Structures are given as structure tokens and as C-alpha cells.
Amino acid sequence: MQLTPKQKRPAGERCCEPVVYPDVERRAAEQMAVVAKALGDPIRLQLVDVLRKHAGKVCVCELVPLFDVSQPTLSHHLKRLRDAGIVDSERQGLWAYYYVRPDALKELSAWLSL
Amino acid sequence: MQLTPKQKRPAGERCCEPVVYPDVERRAAEQMAVVAKALGDPIRLQLVDVLRKHAGKVCVCELVPLFDVSQPTLSHHLKRLRDAGIVDSERQGLWAYYYVRPDALKELSAWLSL
DNA sequence: CATATCGATTGCCATCCGTCGATGTATACC
DNA sequence: GGTATACATCGACGGATGGCAATCGATATG
Secondary structure (H helix, E strand, C coil): CCCCCCCCCCCCCCCCCCCCCCCCCHHHHHHHHHHHHHCCCHHHHHHHHHHHHCCCCEEHHHHHHHCCCCHHHHHHHHHHHHHCCCEEEEEECCEEEEEECCCCCHHHHHHHCC | CCCCCCCCCCCCCCCCCCCCCCCCCHHHHHHHHHHHHHCCCHHHHHHHHHHHHCCCCEEHHHHHHHCCCCHHHHHHHHHHHHHCCCEEEEEECCEEEEEECCCCCHHHHHHHCC
């Protein structure tokens, strides 16, 4: 219960039972929203799908040809996934390898499964 | 396997094992992205949280005071949730009652739980 | 050093998004 | 009819987003 009502309902008849205040803490809601937002694009969602199903880390050069967007655009999407904490990357020589961070989707997944 | 590679990888050394093509069909990815995008805002995520935990339908006038935004803004968020197919509403006299559509989150939830 | 490759970054553009105040619409009540 | 209430819609504003071409930085390799 972290939201504080700013106004009282008008003192007329009840329109319905009082609501249960959101259980999700504001911080948790913000964090989950960050993850959901990052997944809110078909390309990024499919990127995560590929990375999750591929055991081990995946080279960017394997990812680019899968999608109908330019390499900078895909790099941009990968950055958004990184910023959301969903994936991380490693450099090895010329190549960059991406992988899904374990537990990154856990909180949102648990909330959705309620 | 719905994505068709646009280019071949350069014929040099392998950087990694070939990726598994995305299992998520493009349609499914787009649908899940629509839902994820709608959940990609803390207010909307908390709205869904409130609606899910409240048995029955909730009047808008109970929702507005929970958040630090104006009534038109909240109405806008509710519309976005409606457009994403996550919630629906009923009018009864002056009041509008919102509720979560059953199964609306099912596909995304299942995918996240993989 | 010169060149090629991979990936990230930059700059630009059109579009979308969140927000608000003002207004509209429908219902309820005097 | 007149007024109040509940909610939606509109219009406008600033900021974020997705896309690309061009460029940069780092690493290989000749």
C-alpha cells in the first residue's frame, strides 16, 4: 500500500466496493514496467526469445540477419534490452556475444502468473 | 520459423553456433508485444494489478484517486489497456466499471514462464 | 602501416507517448 | 428545464521512440 489517495470519493452513494490498494509496490511496478516496456516491441521480444532458447551466448552477427532492420537499428534494440537489464553482452575480439540475464524476467513473470 | 534471413554470414570463421530461429511466430510476437507495451507504464501496470486483485468490476471513480495523475490521463491509460485487449469496461448509469479480460495476459505469461 | 570487419554511436527525421486543461456527452436529480 | 456528476474526448505541448545512413572505435590480418 504505497499509493496515497489524493482525493476522497464524493460522499454520495457507493458505486462499488472500495478497491484493494495495489499490492505491487511502486518500485516493483516501476521495475516491472521497465522490463515490460523493453519487451513491448516485436523485434526485441523475438530477440529475447532467440537468446533464451539458445544455450550459451549468441554473436550479434548471427542475430542481425534474422530481422528486417539495419544493423544500427538492431544494435539499438540490443542496447534497450541491456538498459532494461534483460540481456548482457561480452566482447571477444571482433565479436559481441549476448545472453539473457538469469532472473531478469522473473519478477514480471511471477506477477503475471498470479 | 517465420523470419527469413536477409543476408548470409560472411564466409569467415564461425563466431558461434548457428542460432535457433525464433519459435515465436511473428503474429504471436506482435500480439505479446502489444500486451507488454501496454504494461510498460507503471500506472497501467498498477491499474491492472488493482483490477486483477479486486473481485468483480471496479468503478473508475475508485481508481482515479489512487494515482497522481489527472482524470483525463487516467482515462487515457484505461483506453490504452482496453485497446490492448487487457481490460474491458461496462457502463452503468453514470459510472463505468472496468475489469481484466480473462486470458488477456495468458499468452505473455506462458511465454515468460518458459 | 594499410585494410577489412564487427559492432556501437551519432545525427537526423517522423511518429508516438504521457500529460494536462478545456470541452463534450450522457445520466441523475431538483 | 437547469444543474451537478462521471467519464470520455480533444488539442496542445515536450519528450521519448524506431528507423536509417554515415561514421567511429577496436580488433584482426596482410
